[in-house]
Amino acid sequence: xxxxxxxxxxxxxIAVWLGANGQWLESIDNALIGRHQEAVDALEEAGKSAFxxxxxxxxxxxxxxxxxxxIFPIRLRERIRAAGPTIRTDLGKQSEFxxxxxx
Amino acid sequence: MYxxxxxxxxxxxxxVAQYSDQVERRLSGEIxxxxxxxxxxxxxxxxxxxxxxxxxxxxxxxxxxxxMRRLARIARDYDKGYGHFTTRQNIQYxxxxxxxxxxxxxxxxxVEMHAIQTSGNCIRNVSADHFAGAAADEVAxxxxxAEILRQWSSNHPEYSFLPRKFKIAxxxxxxxxxAIQVHDIGLHLKRNEAGALGFAVYVGGGxxxxxxxxxxxxxxxxxxxxxxxxxxxxxxxNLNGRRDxxxxxxxxxxxxETGEEEFTRQVEAEWQKLxxxxxxxxxxxxxxxxxxxxxxxxxxxPEGWGLLAAxxxxxxxxxxxxxxxxxxxxxxxxxxxxxxxxxxxxIPGDANDTQMEVVADLAEKFGHDExxxxxxxxxxxxxxxxxxxxxxxxxxxxxxxxxxxxGLVTDIIACPGLDYCALANARSIPVAQEISERFAxxxxxxxxxxxxxxxxxxxxxxGHHHVGHIGILGVEKKGAELYQITLGGSxxxxxxxxxxxxxxxxxxxxxxxxxxxVETYLGLRENADETFLEAYRRVGPAPFKEALYGETxxxx
Numbered sequence: 001x002x003x004x005x006x007x008x009x010x011x012x013x014i015a016v017w018l019g020a021n022g023q024w025l026e027s028i029d030n031a032l033i034g035r036h037q038e039a040v041d042a043l044e045e046a047g048k049s050a051f052x053x054x055x056x057x058x059x060x061x062x063x064x065x066x067x068x069x070x071i072f073p074i075r076l077r078e079r080i081r082a083a084g085p086t087i088r089t090d091l092g093k094q095s096e097f098x099x100x101x102x103x
Numbered sequence: 104m105y106x107x108x109x110x111x112x113x114x115x116x117x118x119v120a121q122y123s124d125q126v127e128r129r130l131s132g133e134i135x136x137x138x139x140x141x142x143x144x145x146x147x148x149x150x151x152x153x154x155x156x157x158x159x160x161x162x163x164x165x166x167x168x169x170x171m172r173r174l175a176r177i178a179r180d181y182d183k184g185y186g187h188f189t190t191r192q193n194i195q196y197x198x199x200x201x202x203x204x205x206x207x208x209x210x211x212x213x214v215e216m217h218a219i220q221t222s223g224n225c226i227r228n229v230s231a232d233h234f235a236g237a238a239a240d241e242v243a244x245x246x247x248x249a250e251i252l253r254q255w256s257s258n259h260p261e262y263s264f265l266p267r268k269f270k271i272a273x274x275x276x277x278x279x280x281x282a283i284q285v286h287d288i289g290l291h292l293k294r295n296e297a298g299a300l301g302f303a304v305y306v307g308g309g310x311x312x313x314x315x316x317x318x319x320x321x322x323x324x325x326x327x328x329x330x331x332x333x334x335x336x337x338x339x340x341n342l343n344g345r346r347d348x349x350x351x352x353x354x355x356x357x358x359x360e361t362g363e364e365e366f367t368r369q370v371e372a373e374w375q376k377l378x379x380x381x382x383x384x385x386x387x388x389x390x391x392x393x394x395x396x397x398x399x400x401x402x403x404x405p406e407g408w409g410l411l412a413a414x415x416x417x418x419x420x421x422x423x424x425x426x427x428x429x430x431x432x433x434x435x436x437x438x439x440x441x442x443x444x445x446x447x448x449x450i451p452g453d454a455n456d457t458q459m460e461v462v463a464d465l466a467e468k469f470g471h472d473e474x475x476x477x478x479x480x481x482x483x484x485x486x487x488x489x490x491x492x493x494x495x496x497x498x499x500x501x502x503x504x505x506x507x508x509x510g511l512v513t514d515i516i517a518c519p520g521l522d523y524c525a526l527a528n529a530r531s532i533p534v535a536q537e538i539s540e541r542f543a544x545x546x547x548x549x550x551x552x553x554x555x556x557x558x559x560x561x562x563x564x565x566g567h568h569h570v571g572h573i574g575i576l577g578v579e580k581k582g583a584e585l586y587q588i589t590l591g592g593s594x595x596x597x598x599x600x601x602x603x604x605x606x607x608x609x610x611x612x613x614x615x616x617x618x619x620x621v622e623t624y625l626g627l628r629e630n631a632d633e634t635f636l637e638a639y640r641r642v643g644p645a646p647f648k649e650a651l652y653g654e655t656x657x658x659x
Binding site for chain 1 (some may be wrong): 127132135150151152153154155168183199200201450473522523525530532536579582583597627
C-alpha cells in the first residue's frame, strides 16, 4: 500500500503532509508518496528528524490511494484530517484548497 | 457567585506565567514533546485531528455575563468564531494555535477563569445541577460545596498523580439533573430528620468502556465532614487503585474488585483518622462560601402572569417555547430558562461568538447576571421573571437560540466524534443532525414526549450513550462506521445503563432504526403520559428487537 507522511505542526497544530520538496504542506495534494519500502523507510526517517527538530508532532505514516491523480487516505479518520470536519465544510482544508472530499 | 480572592488570583496568574514559559521553551526547542505534553495537558491543551484543542473550565457550569463575553471574544480573536459546550459543563475551542494559548489563558485569568485540571489524571471540574440555586424542587444550593471541593482539589499534591481521571458531581434536589450516579463520587445534598444538611455519598459510578452505577456507601454525611470523608475515599483509591492497566484504573473497578462492603469499611476506617482533623469544615467557612452563592434578591413581579398568558395566546411559537424550555423557579413569578444549543439539524453544544454575546446581554439585563452550562450541552438563564420572558425569547429567536426542544427527541447530546477527536472511531455529530432533521416537527416531538438520545463516537462515552434512553455508540468495523444502539439507559435519580439491542447499523440506516424504535414505543405505550423510558422498563427490549430485526431476532 502506498503511504504518505503526516503530522501536526508544532506551533499551531495544523495537519500537514510531507511534500516532495521536503517541506511540510498544509494540503495533502502534493504529498510525497512512498510507493516502495525504501521510499517508505525514507519517509519514516524524515518524520523522526522533523519531530526531533521540533517542527511537528504526532507523526504518522498513512495508507493512501490515488484516484485521477488526487491522493485519498484510506481511513476515514485521515480523510477527515485531509479535508476538515464533515459537518463544517466552511472550515479546514476543504475551505482553503478544494471541495469537500472527506465523506 | 464565587469571586476570586487574592489567593485565587495569585494562583491562576502564577500558573499562566509558568505555562507561558513552558510554551516559549517548547517553541524554542528547549524542551521536547515528551516533556511538554503533560504540561500542556495540565492546562487543558490537547492535540486533535485538525489542530490543538483548548478546554476551559467552567466550575460547576456557572458563569456571569462578563465571562461569557470573554469566551465569545476568545472564539472570535483566537479561534474560528465558535466554541463547543461539553458534557462536563466546560467549553472547548477547536482551533487555537499553541503559540496563542498563553495569551488566551491570560484573557481567561482576567475574568477569573482558567483551564486547570480539565485534563489529566486529577480531579476534574466538579459539576453540579445546572438549575442550582433556582429550581423549585431544591433542598439547598449544591454549588458552595462544589466550590469547596474545587478549592480543595485545585493543585492538591496528593491528587496530582491519581491512577486515572476523577469526576465528582453534586446535586441538591431529589430529582437528579447532574447524573451523580455515573460519577466517581456523586453527592446528593439533603436534610436529615433533624433538618441538618448533609450528603448521601455515591462512589464508583462511571461510563466509558465499563459502565457502572455508583454504590451508595453512606446515606447521610454531615456537611462539616465533606472534605474529611472525600479525602478518605481518595486515599483508599490512590493507594489501591490499579496503575498497571489504564482500562482498569478508575475507582469503579476498585470498588467492584474490592467489594462494596469492604471498600466502604476501608473508607470508614480511613475517615476515623481524618474526621477530627483540620479537614473538618468550620461553620464560619461554610457560611463564607455559601454567602458567595446567596440567591439574587428577586422582586415580586406578579404582573408577569398576565403578560405571559397574553403573549402565549398571541404567539404559538412563544407558547411552545415557554412550555418546553421554561421550568419552575422557587419564586412563583420567575422561571428557569433553558437555551437550547440544539437547533434542528445543528451541531449539539456549539455556539458562535454572536450567540454567546446575546446570551451574556440577556443574562445581564433579565437574568441577574447568571448563566449556566448544562451537562446536556445547553445554556441556562436561571432567574428570569415571567414578565421578561417574551423579551428574552425574541432576542434568542434572532440568533437562532429559541428552539423549543428541551428534553425532547431532538435535544441530543453528542460528543465531537471523528469530526474533531483523535480518539474517536466514528462520527457523532452528523448522526445527531440527521436524527434532529428527521424529527424536526415540533408537533411530532411533543407527541413523543421526553426522550433523551445520547451519542458517543467511541467507547470512552463522552456523549453519555450508556445513560441515553436511546444510546448510540459509533464504532469502526472493517474500516467503516457502524452504530450500536442501547435502550433504557438513564442518568437521573433512577439511573440505569442501557442494554445493547442487537447488531449495529450503517450510517445510512441509523436514523431509520431510531425512527423504528420511536414508532414502536408510540404503538405500545399505555397512554400519552407513559414516557419512552417508562414504557421500555415495562415491556423490555423484545418488541423493539422484533421491530428492528424482525422474526430472526427471536432465534438470536
